[in-house]
Amino acid sequence: MELGLFATRLNSIFASAAFFILDWYHLCKKLRLLMSMIAINQANKKIHLKFLLSQLWHGKVTTALEYLKTQVTA
Numbered sequence: 001m002e003l004g005l006f007a008t009r010l011n012s013i014f015a016s017a018a019f020f021i022l023d024w025y026h027l028c029k030k031l032r033l034l035m036s037m038i039a040i041n042q043a044n045k046k047i048h049l050k051f052l053l054s055q056l057w058h059g060k061v062t063t064a065l066e067y068l069k070t071q072v073t074a
Helices: 003-014 024-038 042-057 061-071
Strands: none
Touching (some): 024 042, 042 061
């Protein structure tokens, strides 16, 4: 099945205007990149990444977002 047809079919199944499928590798890569931009130093980045990746691995997206809003400063 070609990718366009597959995406159209997924869209019709889930009745959503937009959806994202993100694998763990790319999620970690993106989070590391973004944390490099906002973390004060390498140690700070490591602490935040450890917590955030743990929460995301366990599906606790709301907790990770709340942590970003309250604990991470640029």
